[in-house]
Amino acid sequence: MRSDTETSGVGVPADVPAPADSEKIPAHVWRTAAVVVFGAVMGMLDTSLVNIGLRTIGSDLGASLATIQWVASGYLLALGVSLTVCGWLARRVGVTRLWLWALVAFTVTSAVCAFAPTAGWLIGLRILQGLAAGLMIPAGQTILGQAAGPQRMGRVMGVVGIAVVGAPAIGPTIGGVMLAHWNWKWLFLINIPFGLAGMALGLRYLPRSTGAAVQRLDVIGLVLAGGGVSAIVFGLSEIGTTGSVTSLSVWLPVVLGLAGLTGFLVRARRTARPLLDIRLFGNRAFAAATGAGFFAGGAMFGVMVLLPLYFQVLHGSGLIRTGVDLLGYGLGGIIMLPLGGRLTDRFGGGRVAVIGNLCIAAAVLPFAFLPVDANGILIQFLLFAAGMATGVGAMPLVSAAYAAVRHDQLPDATAFVNILQRVGGAVGVALVAVILSRATAFGWATVSGYHLAFGGLAVLSMVASAASTVLRSHQRQA
Known part of the structure; x- marks a missing residue:
């Protein structure tokens, strides 16, 4: 017996060729894809550029390498938290509105990061930027998925994939040229024109969506899921710093993260409306x-x-x-x-x-x-x-x-x-x-x-x- 998700209209098996009337993708779907790509490029390119410039940033701000690594680690931790709450917020405020808010937040924090006076300020701002990125990326994919429909999903998501593969590939070249001719602030300022263009196009072309009354935010579920994902990602990333899987900074976050996710799964099975x-x-x-x-x-x-x-x-x-x-x-x-x-x-x-x-x-x-x-x-x-x-x-x-x-x-x-x-x-x-x-x-x-x-x-x-x-x-x- 099939589940409701498997018998719904959007659960059409992908092995079945699309009917003739769905072969052509409407122009409005391609416009939506083009707008969402702005956010995807910003998120992927930003990570590549900042990682390249960490040593230069640390030298300019007078911070040790161990301290300045938190510019990248703080971003990853925040990203893990916001990914878990993105679905709830999309239902609460509407997915298009959420994407626009996240894009605005990402653009503003990028601009402010460029003028951070100390490493501490920069780390704090990068955490805010990571929270915005964790909302912007899945929200954009949700907009695309809802606009495309299941039988056009591959072609439309392929456009977003260009940012996933292309941005990290060109990131080292762009970052190297910037650091050779300008200072590290431009690694963040480059996001501003992308963000402004994305906002203008998003307001004009993205489908309007409204929020709905949803259950209250499951704060405990957010702590368990968001904290669990962030802890696991952080612990695994520490392997690159310590070079060992037995280091305390590696295995402890991973163990705590797994415990948090286990607790979330137990709670989600017992809760009528989980996070x-x-x-x-x-x-x-x-x-x-x-x-x-x-x-x-x-x-x-x-x-x-x-x-x-x-x-x-x-x-x-x-x-x-x-x-x-x-x-x-x-x-x-x-x-x-x-x-x-x-x-x-x-x-x-x-x-x-x-x-x-x-x-x-x-x-x-x-x-x-x-x-x-x-x-x-x-x-x-x-x-x-x-x-x-x-x-x-x-x-x-x-x-x-x-x-x-x-x-x-x-x-x-x-x-x-x-x-x-x-x-x-x-x-x-x-x-x-x-x-x-x-x-x-x-x-x-x-x-x-x-x-x-x-x-x-x-x-x-x-x-x-x-x-x-x-x-x-x-x-x-x-």
């Missing part, structure tokens, strides 16, 4: 898509962190040169994402993700055997291939997850998808950090550590492909 509707995971297609997305996110974020290190450490490239070297990866993703979206709508996210993640593994695995003096043309070919594979690896899973739920369930669905992607990404980055640090501890050559790290990410992509077969199976049975 996030965990009954969504009773929808097998949604559960399979988000589960596979966890592993795909780990591989994707792990590759995005490892590739810059590969060029900077093994090849001795500077920031600008590294950014240029990574352009092929971003270009491959940008070219392939629209096609990946069309394939998703036609053949189903599960089938496309199975092949896409296998292709990612096939493109990444050769890096586990390349010598330091490998031919540059070969490296660029592999990077381009990895970028193209990424375009048909992760986003089909996101599209399938959103297409599997009802229109009114999208706010909670986008929150769950982003939470699992972020945690999965933290796992992927932690995997890279552990492998590289262990290789150093064992006295292996530096290149051996990178070989193992690329191999580990290839395996993670294979796991994502295997998990995607479960989604494909559910879509075929639907």
